[in-house]
Amino acid sequence: MATTTETKHAIKGGEFLIRESQASEIFIPEEFSEEQQMIQQQCKDFLTKEVFNRLDEIDSQKDPKLMPTLLDKAGELGLLGTSVPTEYGGFGMDFNTTMLVAEVIGGGHSVAVALSAHTGIGTLPIVYYGSEEQKKKYLPKLATGEYKAAYCLTEPDSGSDANSGKTKAVLSADGKHYVINGQKMWITNGGFADVYIVFAKIDNDKNLSAFIVEKAFGGITMNEEEHKMGIKGSSTRQIFFNDCKVPVENLLSERENGFKIAVNILNVGRIKLGVAAIGGSKKTISTAVNYAKERKQFGTAIANFGAIKHKIAEMVTKVFVSESACYRAGQNIDDAYNGLVAGGLDPAKAKLKSLEEFAIECAILKVHGSEVLDFVVDEGVQIYGGMGFSAEGPMDRAYRDARINRIFEGTNEINRMLTIDMLMKRAMKGSIDLMNPAMAVQKELMAIPDFGASEEEGLFVKEKKVLANLKKAGLMVAGAAVQKFMMKLSDEQEVLMNLADMLIEAYAAESTLLRVEKLIGLKGEAACEIQKEMALIYLHYAVEKAASCGRQAITAFAEGDEQRLMLMGLKRFTKVDPYNLKEARRKVANYAIEKGEYPF
Numbered sequence: 001m002a003t004t005t006e007t008k009h010a011i012k013g014g015e016f017l018i019r020e021s022q023a024s025e026i027f028i029p030e031e032f033s034e035e036q037q038m039i040q041q042q043c044k045d046f047l048t049k050e051v052f053n054r055l056d057e058i059d060s061q062k063d064p065k066l067m068p069t070l071l072d073k074a075g076e077l078g079l080l081g082t083s084v085p086t087e088y089g090g091f092g093m094d095f096n097t098t099m100l101v102a103e104v105i106g107g108g109h110s111v112a113v114a115l116s117a118h119t120g121i122g123t124l125p126i127v128y129y130g131s132e133e134q135k136k137k138y139l140p141k142l143a144t145g146e147y148k149a150a151y152c153l154t155e156p157d158s159g160s161d162a163n164s165g166k167t168k169a170v171l172s173a174d175g176k177h178y179v180i181n182g183q184k185m186w187i188t189n190g191g192f193a194d195v196y197i198v199f200a201k202i203d204n205d206k207n208l209s210a211f212i213v214e215k216a217f218g219g220i221t222m223n224e225e226e227h228k229m230g231i232k233g234s235s236t237r238q239i240f241f242n243d244c245k246v247p248v249e250n251l252l253s254e255r256e257n258g259f260k261i262a263v264n265i266l267n268v269g270r271i272k273l274g275v276a277a278i279g280g281s282k283k284t285i286s287t288a289v290n291y292a293k294e295r296k297q298f299g300t301a302i303a304n305f306g307a308i309k310h311k312i313a314e315m316v317t318k319v320f321v322s323e324s325a326c327y328r329a330g331q332n333i334d335d336a337y338n339g340l341v342a343g344g345l346d347p348a349k350a351k352l353k354s355l356e357e358f359a360i361e362c363a364i365l366k367v368h369g370s371e372v373l374d375f376v377v378d379e380g381v382q383i384y385g386g387m388g389f390s391a392e393g394p395m396d397r398a399y400r401d402a403r404i405n406r407i408f409e410g411t412n413e414i415n416r417m418l419t420i421d422m423l424m425k426r427a428m429k430g431s432i433d434l435m436n437p438a439m440a441v442q443k444e445l446m447a448i449p450d451f452g453a454s455e456e457e458g459l460f461v462k463e464k465k466v467l468a469n470l471k472k473a474g475l476m477v478a479g480a481a482v483q484k485f486m487m488k489l490s491d492e493q494e495v496l497m498n499l500a501d502m503l504i505e506a507y508a509a510e511s512t513l514l515r516v517e518k519l520i521g522l523k524g525e526a527a528c529e530i531q532k533e534m535a536l537i538y539l540h541y542a543v544e545k546a547a548s549c550g551r552q553a554i555t556a557f558a559e560g561d562e563q564r565l566m567l568m569g570l571k572r573f574t575k576v577d578p579y580n581l582k583e584a585r586r587k588v589a590n591y592a593i594e595k596g597e598y599p600f
Helices: 034-060 066-076 095-105 109-121 123-128 131-145 258-294 304-343 347-357 357-391 396-407 412-429 435-445 461-491 495-525 525-557 562-572 580-597
Strands: 151-152 169-170 177-188 195-202 210-215 220-221 235-249
Touching: 034 095, 034 131, 034 151, 034 412, 066 109, 066 131, 066 347, 066 396, 095 109, 095 258, 095 304, 109 123, 109 151, 109 177, 109 195, 109 258, 123 177, 123 258, 123 347, 151 495, 177 195, 177 210, 195 258, 195 435, 210 258, 220 357, 258 347, 258 357, 304 357, 304 435, 304 495, 304 525, 304 580, 347 357, 347 562, 357 396, 357 412, 357 495, 396 580, 412 461, 412 495, 412 562, 435 461, 435 562, 461 495, 461 525, 461 562, 525 580
Parallel strands: 151 195, 169 195
Antiparallel strands: 169 177, 177 235, 195 210, 220 235
16 A cells, blocks of 8 residues: 555654644555555445345344345455455455445444454454464455354453353363353344354363364353434344353464453554544534525524534544544554564464554544444434434434444443553563653753744644643653652552543544644645634543643642642643634534535
């Protein structure tokens, strides 16, 4: 893929907090190649021809063969083999191209869930951890859809705490099989899958192991389909393993490596969910904008009202931001992978290592994308008014289907805490130097503030100073929290979530600013007026959010002079020049209304 992205100074995962990235270093969606745009169009055509005209039928689940048939059609188009290497019958696409597929398909409601479960958590454990024999046996059939896949991790008593699962595997007397007994729940594609990735503990092991289990092995029963709030068309079952005999050669990777497999596969799932939420958001925006243009009240289309324009602008801006951050991280993962392979690492191991490297960003994007989608569908309902609350209108399904995304792939609360936990662990290992930047911020707090206006001129000079200060605010609060709580910081979940939000907003705002800067470099400032407005709208939002979260954290653990000093520091680091956000939003909204869709 030819891009104008520099990769000279490979950034580490989480390092964005202490390093200023350059616009030339990041990838932006406007750089997708013609071939990638063709793949994007193919995905759109699949949804238009096969899915959007059958949403009620899919949701009813009256025909249990409908979803597997749709997956077969997706397989014929190559949509199930995007991440499968070419030598096993797949397309071996780079990571950002698989992200693009996930984004477009993300607008497909229940079909998006079934397809992503198959291609992601169902197939990738074999891609990354399978033996040569396992890959040859399963991947070609998974790539075409001849085999459908599901992932069996969650149990009635183990959700977020996955390693506490009780499903057991015992080696048979002749040493040829593992006999699995246990119960799994919330299994997507459970009703029709041919192959399950099953997590169980061998004997009394401390950690899980993973197995490739075929339905044909027998000893597998299941409950009826779950009745869910949303994504009603996706198959979700409880599955029971009763003396299920699994050949020993179907142990995936090594004994007790299951928990690591689960964690690493969830990294992929998280960023893919973030980007899929963008696809759902774009579809919702386009639907809502067109309704606002058609719906008349007080003698005019409601799209002409300021309150509706405010909503449309916020929806469009937040999606643009989430998209900017997702493809920035996706390219970082691709660049890390290419560097590792060039250094002689096995491609499957390089994929895992590159994803592990950017696990912090994957968690950030899962949270950001799913919460943007929730915001967008909620405002979509509001724009539709009474029709938004009607099951006859399109917002009913969009609203209900969106809600699962804050729970899938680790709840957003877990992902927020993981973001800080991973960052702190990297700092303690010395792979990221947080200590020196945090100490520099402490010194700056004690120094006399620089009130002089910046003499520098150029694009986003002031805004980049605001961003740098936003990161300093995060470092200041995080550094003080670590000093205060030491090893007990993990017990202070409210503070962790405040810190995570400060980090998330810094990453999202920076990604957008860099995207727009790069775009202006390619197309000129006049052609990017609306994108520039969105970058500024979001920067102001990020500053306000960081200030609020910072205040909550500081007042949770600091008192007296320390609290006063930190609150003064926070005020200093969350300053931004006033800007007419109403006019900026109107420009964004008018542009989207004129285009009649999400316009970027």
